[in-house]
Amino acid sequence: MPISIQDVAKKANVSISTVSRVLNRRNIVNEETRKRVESAINDLGYSPNVFARGLMLRRSHILGLVLPDLHGEFYSEIIRGANLRARELGYKLMISSAVAKDDGSELMAAVADHGMVDGLVVMISEITSRIRETLRKATVPLVILDGDVDGVKHDSVVIDQRTGTIAMLRHLLRRRDLRRIVFVGGPVTNIDSMERLNAYHEVTAEFGIEVGPDDVHHLDYQYDTAFDLAAANVGEWARRGAAVFAANDEMAAGVIDAALAAQLAVPADLPVVGFDDTRVASMTRPRLTTVRVPMSEMGAAAIDLLCQRFDNVEQPPTKLVLQSKLIVRDSCGS
Template sequence: MTLLSLRSLAVSVSIQDVADRANVSISTVSRVLNRRNIVNEETRKRVESAISDLGYSPNVFARGLMLRKSHILGLVLPDLHGEFYSEVIRGANLRARELGYNLMISSVVAKDDGSELMAAVGDHGLVDGLAVMISEVNARTRATLEKIKIPLVVLDGDVEGVKHDSVVIDQRTGVVALLRHLIEDCQARRIVFVGGLETNIDTIERLEAYREVTAEAGLEVAAGDVYHLDYEYDTAFELGVKKVREWARRRAFVFAANDEMAAGIIDAALAAGLSTPDDLPVVGFDDTRVATMTRPRLTTVRVPMSSMGAAAIDLLCQRVENPKRPAVKLSLETELVVRESCGAAAVVTKN
């Protein structure tokens, strides 16, 4: 612990102390803290120097009482496990700090009946706005979101009948680019789909695009070519142990709807004495770090996870400042990233 930290613990530094040190009024200190642009640069630097010297940490609750804003935003995710969610959090947290907000993070289980989401959201009297990533849209989710009366941004989905801004990923374009690459460049004639739960928003969109592209190319999709798991490595590995030999015998390509499941299938093939891509080509989705840790490296679709979090905070702050503006739906692009797991040379193609 530094000397400054010890002094901060021993002495409660007030906004008046900062004002005295910088030789300005309390209102000027408040303007600097709230990122107001009406303070000239020399004064701003003097106030920031006083804040640093004194180790002053503003009390967000006291500020909230004065400003009727807490400068806290809420972020609710289906899970906090895995790189996908950690990247969303990272992007959201960085942007929130840049804009002068703190971030409160909660999670709910994927198969929530609405009560857990409501518990995570709470009354949210402490937050100025809320960003919620939903994994499925149902009547209970919709009813829960309808109860939220503060600015709301929905990530990775759109809830009809609920007033909100949204940030979505262009899933279809990413899947189309990936599968056309397999069909046109890798001569795939059978593609197996391994997705998440049937009710999962991402799974629904990726499966629809899969069916569209395979039908367009005249590829048969048998009843046993579509599997629904839980986006986890372990369950994909278990499925792979049972199926990789059959898939290899049928000369199938495997499209796993995220990189973790793709890695599980590659490892199951290796355990069965099969080679990727020679015996069983495998591709994924998201382009998490897992994609560069598999051997061979994974062909996948890059999803701007961090940008999704940052964009949600941008929309939320805009809504806090202007509650009456029209709703905004922001769609983020994906990139096809070709590596060795499908048997093609590495390239990155922006969709």
Template structure:
């Protein structure tokens, strides 16, 4: 195996000079640089990335933690992260935490050992334990589709409360007054509670009453949660004419349940989702929904990491990106 000493000996220079050339540091002539580069090519020398990173503290890798790597949401965010990382000659290590504390801590330890240059934490609550572990790594941290009120960490997300308000207000503008909601976990401070608050606020601002029976809370935001939630909601309020689903997966699950109950969307019940996953447009009928710019969110987070790596004293502002209403065919005007 060819080593840096072999290159230095053949080029008749010190190993320190070879190291400076490999790391684009000053201290040599152009003639020396060309001679060393020629020897590197002749010997087919491949620099040891780990050894170089121990000196430069730069492994050109970013760690990304997802609670669910199989979701379309995650793939869109990852696409944005990777595109910017690629532009900055860096790679991405993806960790599937399954929203499990022990598994998350295991991956954080791995990322520490791998000496990643930065960490992007997606769609989960940043616990004190996670925060302290990442802080000890002394690398930039950015949150995506989540926020920490306790720890001052820059984030990229949409305003969930405002976006939910937009969804419910659209139903009201189309004449609906008996509007139910299928929510995610009631205790979820990131995507659960803010969307419920947006739902309630839209009703209040339009002079419509709110009753607890108008909402059904589920364990999460999945297709199954949507199926079960639709059945529960119609048992609680049979007169419902429209449903606000707290995610597209919930909306699609609800549409499946309504179909089995003999209810047509939107003729019998209108429905609006939240996320604008690629499958939303493929549904029959295509799903009206609130669009989150997931790829753009990932790209913004990646950009923020590299900005902090470039200047660690720089203050990075959090970014709240715009949501959009995607009008398709699941909301009927009455």
């Protein structure tokens, strides 16, 4: 027969309610009793019925994480940080993506409104009225990654992308004689891409660098599309004394490879910088100058905020800002 909570209580010589308090990590059990109960659980090999506990406590001990995509190191690092912290705090993590064609609102409505998760961490690349309405109606605590949603009660973890972008472009312009910087960004409505583009405009204006209509390109954060764009333009970029600022490392790698394929030297003929500091940045040749984003820390911090919200539902919304950092390597020539 399966080991029951009654068996654990008998072996530990405590009540069933005491075992329940230990299982649910309540601090009202003294240290000696907690150790005795945990020893009995380990000796008997007891595994609590998660669903039964959830029904009794009206808690599933499952947290939801919804991301724009699950592909690539940027998202995998967020998942890694969130998963490790959730496990440390006694929760399981349910992960999915918000599908671009339906904007993910059906998924978020399902996990938020049907008791599947105790709380939800959401990263949204584009805020639509449909997404905003879905989040507004959510009945569980919410943490928004990398943005804010007007009219929705939530905590948030955001990256200070502006500071890192400005530091990188100033570093580049103070050390190289550049007449032009080409921006290769993500989709035109993407929140991250817009923030990086705004900082780009701020620094180019500061240094008197003119930005023409052919200097800003909106792609999809993918290597292939950046390679194709650069393959058609690197010769002209190099002739005009330009550098390329790609809004993520993967696109920067595509630009570098296209330049090398055209027999241009990076950074001598064409300086290239990226963003995120994923492993790609250290794998390119030359190694990529970029801006480090604390991806894993972002995931862990979101779980912390969510669990803090469980303990204090009425506290004011918390916005945690994580810093980005300039990482200088070889691709910028400075």
